[in-house]
Amino acid sequence: xxxxxxxxxxxxALLALAxxxxxxxxxxxxxxxxxxxxxxxxxxxxxxxxxxxWLTTVDHRDIGVLxxxxxxxxxxxxxxDGMMIRTELLTPTTTVxxxxxxxxxxxxxxxxxxxxxxxxxxxxxxxxxxxILIGADDMAFPRINAIAFWLLPPSLALVRGGLITEVxxxxxxxxxxxxxxxxxxxxxxxxWTMYTPMTAEMANPQIDVTLLGLHLSGIATTIxxxxxxxxxxxxxDEDVGWANLxxxxxxxxxxxxxxxxxxxxxxxxxxxxxxxxxxxxxxFAVEGGGPELWQHLFWFFGHPxxxxxxxPAFSLISYVLPKLVGRHLFGFxxxxxxxxxxxxxxxGVWAHHMFVLGMHPQLRAAFMVTSLSIAVPSAVKxxxxxxxxxxxxxxxxxxxxxxxxxxGIFAIGGVTGVFTAVIPYDMRVHDTLYVVGHFHLIIMAIIxxxxxxxxxxxxxxxxxxxxxxxxxxxxxxTMIPGVLLTFLPMLxxxxxxxxxxxxxxxxxxxxxxxxxxxxxLLIGVSVVLWLINMIQSYRIGIPVRDADVWDxxxxxxxxxxxxxxxxxxxxxxxxxxxxxxxxxAETRQAEAxxxxxxxxxxxxxSGGDASDAGDDHADDDHDAGDDHADDxxxxxxxxxxxxx
Amino acid sequence: MDTQxxxxxxxxxxxxxxxxxxxxxxxxxxxxxxxxxxxxxARFVGLPGQRFLGFVIYSFAGVVxxxxxxxxxxxxLPRGPDPAAQGAVFATALWVVFVITGSGGLDGPILVVYLVxxxxxxxxxxxxxxxxxxxxxxxxxxARGEPAAW
Numbered sequence: 094x095x096x097x098x099x100x101x102x103x104x105x106a107l108l109a110l111a112x113x114x115x116x117x118x119x120x121x122x123x124x125x126x127x128x129x130x131x132x133x134x135x136x137x138x139x140x141x142x143x144x145x146x147w148l149t150t151v152d153h154r155d156i157g158v159l160x161x162x163x164x165x166x167x168x169x170x171x172x173x174d175g176m177m178i179r180t181e182l183l184t185p186t187t188t189v190x191x192x193x194x195x196x197x198x199x200x201x202x203x204x205x206x207x208x209x210x211x212x213x214x215x216x217x218x219x220x221x222x223x224x225i226l227i228g229a230d231d232m233a234f235p236r237i238n239a240i241a242f243w244l245l246p247p248s249l250a251l252v253r254g255g256l257i258t259e260v261x262x263x264x265x266x267x268x269x270x271x272x273x274x275x276x277x278x279x280x281x282x283x284x285w286t287m288y289t290p291m292t293a294e295m296a297n298p299q300i301d302v303t304l305l306g307l308h309l310s311g312i313a314t315t316i317x318x319x320x321x322x323x324x325x326x327x328x329x330d331e332d333v334g335w336a337n338l339x340x341x342x343x344x345x346x347x348x349x350x351x352x353x354x355x356x357x358x359x360x361x362x363x364x365x366x367x368x369x370x371x372x373x374x375x376x377f378a379v380e381g382g383g384p385e386l387w388q389h390l391f392w393f394f395g396h397p398x399x400x401x402x403x404x405p406a407f408s409l410i411s412y413v414l415p416k417l418v419g420r421h422l423f424g425f426x427x428x429x430x431x432x433x434x435x436x437x438x439x440x441g442v443w444a445h446h447m448f449v450l451g452m453h454p455q456l457r458a459a460f461m462v463t464s465l466s467i468a469v470p471s472a473v474k475x476x477x478x479x480x481x482x483x484x485x486x487x488x489x490x491x492x493x494x495x496x497x498x499x500x501g502i503f504a505i506g507g508v509t510g511v512f513t514a515v516i517p518y519d520m521r522v523h524d525t526l527y528v529v530g531h532f533h534l535i536i537m538a539i540i541x542x543x544x545x546x547x548x549x550x551x552x553x554x555x556x557x558x559x560x561x562x563x564x565x566x567x568x569x570x571t572m573i574p575g576v577l578l579t580f581l582p583m584l585x586x587x588x589x590x591x592x593x594x595x596x597x598x599x600x601x602x603x604x605x606x607x608x609x610x611x612x613x614l615l616i617g618v619s620v621v622l623w624l625i626n627m628i629q630s631y632r633i634g635i636p637v638r639d640a641d642v643w644d645x646x647x648x649x650x651x652x653x654x655x656x657x658x659x660x661x662x663x664x665x666x667x668x669x670x671x672x673x674x675x676x677x678a679e680t681r682q683a684e685a686x687x688x689x690x691x692x693x694x695x696x697x698x699s700g701g702d703a704s705d706a707g708d709d710h711a712d713d714d715h716d717a718g719d720d721h722a723d724d725x726x727x728x729x730x731x732x733x734x735x736x737x
Numbered sequence: 738m739d740t741q742x743x744x745x746x747x748x749x750x751x752x753x754x755x756x757x758x759x760x761x762x763x764x765x766x767x768x769x770x771x772x773x774x775x776x777x778x779a780r781f782v783g784l785p786g787q788r789f790l791g792f793v794i795y796s797f798a799g800v801v802x803x804x805x806x807x808x809x810x811x812x813x814l815p816r817g818p819d820p821a822a823q824g825a826v827f828a829t830a831l832w833v834v835f836v837i838t839g840s841g842g843l844d845g846p847i848l849v850v851y852l853v854x855x856x857x858x859x860x861x862x863x864x865x866x867x868x869x870x871x872x873x874x875x876x877x878x879x880a881r882g883e884p885a886a887w
Contacts, residue, residue, distance in 0.1 A: 189771070
């Protein structure tokens with residue numbers, strides 16, 4: 094028995110199965126005649142069981158919320174990495190953590206933040222709002238949507254496996270079981286760029302697991318992108334044409350198109366690296382493609398990736414800012430064009446990451462030109478945002494503060510980026526803290542700022558409750574100086590020649606590093622404030638009674654998602670009245686959300702009709718006779734009529 | 738003190754102890770064992786060096802002693818009527834004692850990190866304790882009367 098090879102046994106078993114199948118014949122199935130399937134109850138109710146409901150949901154709004162939760166967890170985890178990096182750099186020598194830990198920190202910080210924080214959060218926002226904004230029932234492929242999300246938690250676990258396996262390993266040791274491989278898998282220390290030949294030769298087995306996790310997250314992101322593209326192309330309501338597609342959907346569409354072309358390149362490169370590491374191929378060996386090949390492939394993904402991160406942020410700012418300042422987006426069409434231009438140009442700039450590699454000078458100059466030219470559409474957006482705010486009614490609400498500060502700090506980050514696109518200056522600052530400062534002024538400013546702005550702007554819609562206005566403003570006013578304090582010193586140090594990714598540094602930079610770490614502490618405090626506000630307001634915030642929390646009807650910007658919210662509120666009206674807060678609290682509600690009221694003298698601005706439930710797009714903004722027509726004299730209590 | 742509240746608060750203690758334990762374990766591993774958190778726990782319960790026994794007593798305190806103390810002290814704690822906010826205040830007091838007895842030989846930057854993260858872990862404990870207790874007993878207010886209560 095022991096002599097018979099396994100393949101023979103397996104073949105025999107399969108043959109036996111095939112014989113049985115042939116003998117029994119094909120199963121009798123009813124013929125399809127094009128009629129209706131009967132006897133199948135397709136319920137639309139969500140399961141009552143909380144766990145089953147959230148594990149099996151295919152509803153775009155639920156999946157959006159799951160994305161947002163995952164993104165928040167990843168952001169907090171990556172944020173702990175960031176705080177640990179700053180702690181190490183409080184002292185010029187490695188006194189806090191060791192060099193290996195430091196290397197692991199900046200690696201996992203980068204990977205977590207890019208692939209598991211920013212992308213999922215924007216995908217989550219898109220999942221929740223995009224179908225509502227374009228008048229679709231759901232995403233185009235709801236089940237694939239769920240799959241795309243559920244690939245992410247395992248890929249996060251794989252990428253950050255070193256720590257998780259260690260917790261498992263130590264736990265098992267605690268109960269007396271020893272599994273050495275769990276402890277051998279250490280957090281990866283290769284940097285988020287994973288340059289070969291280093292990564293091909295590092296022994297840590299966790300690197301393979303991380304590469305698999307990255308590949309899996311790439312698959313998830315690509316699937317989600319395809320879903321977004323198909324949804325925007327095929328699921329728009331009749332009255333949503335390309336001409337009046339909202340700016341956020343344009344942004345997500347372009348982003349998804351970039352994902353579609355960029356992520357497969359990363360996936361291929363990762364598979365090649367895995368093969369090099371484990372199966373003796375030589376894609377990135379000197380005798381094969383050479384280590385440079387990795388850099389070309391990686392940056393052909395890597396540079397578009399930064400636009401994958403930032404374009405949704407741009408479009409969120411373009412969407413939210415006009416509503417907060419009471420004006421329409423200045424130059425809407427050019428903002429769309431600039432989005433598309435960035436989408437195309439983003440693929441033509443990858444080699445500026447490789448200026449010091451020894452490229453042919455003419456080729457290098459060509460890449461310098463394309464890299465400089467991508468600043469033009471970005472500047473178009475910036476000027477349009479500024480022009481939108483011009484003569485607008487600025488109310489210093491938390492989301493506005495985040496939008497305005499996001500635009501301002503993006504200008505700093507963008508201009509410092511122009512410098513790195515210029516060959517001679519790039520030679521000077523390549524691989525220094527200057528580069529780190531530059532990109533963090535973008536990815537730590539406009540990206541999370543737009544997310545914070547969106548989280549406050551849509552909080553009433555998402556939760557049906559109002560957030561704490563004072564706490565939110567405190568959060569904005571800690572976050573903004575925190576970001577500047579953390580990353581501006583890096584520009585100075587980098588320009589002076591301080592390399593990035595070093596746990597030790599000359600004494601002369603000690604003050605800069607201290608300032609940066611204090612800034613990071615401010616960011617940390619700010620994030621905690623945000624978390625407290627979100628959790629507490631979700632639990633016990635004041636219920637929303639009037640869907641027009643941002644006073645959008647007044648400026649004709651009561652957009653589709655708010656109209657949808659208004660219909661929902663109207664539907665719940667009967668139930669909600671029973672547990673209405675006392676009138677005094679309700680009066681404060683209006684004050685809570687819309688700060689710095691200026692008593693505009695309009696007498697009969699429009700308002701969506703709360704009674705038009707079910708009538709999606711019947712003349713949206715100009716219904717007369719709504720049940721809570723704005724009455725400036727009764728501003729504070731304008732919502733008392735709502736829902737009754 | 739009625740039975741339903743005691744049972745609720747102990748159930749909340751189980752959840753909250755789970756939360757803080759998970760947080761501390763992840764922190765300890767993430768920090769590459771530089772914080773010696775479990776030694777601190779052992780010192781905190783008066784058994785320096787005996788981590789396992791220390792862990793048992795720590796669990797008992799987290800599940801039974803602190804929740805009952807929370808229940809008894811709740812009328813006097815600020816940030817009411819939300820039990821979760823009161824729990825966070827309560828846990829801040831616990832944290833003060835924890836860092837006094839448990840910071841050991843840490844100093845410099847790592848002490849700052851230790852203080853911040855142990856405070857956050859304690860807040861997570863207290864908040865969970867109060868939130869679960871409020872959920873089980875229905876004592877969580879449905880809406881805050883004042884927008885800026887925090």
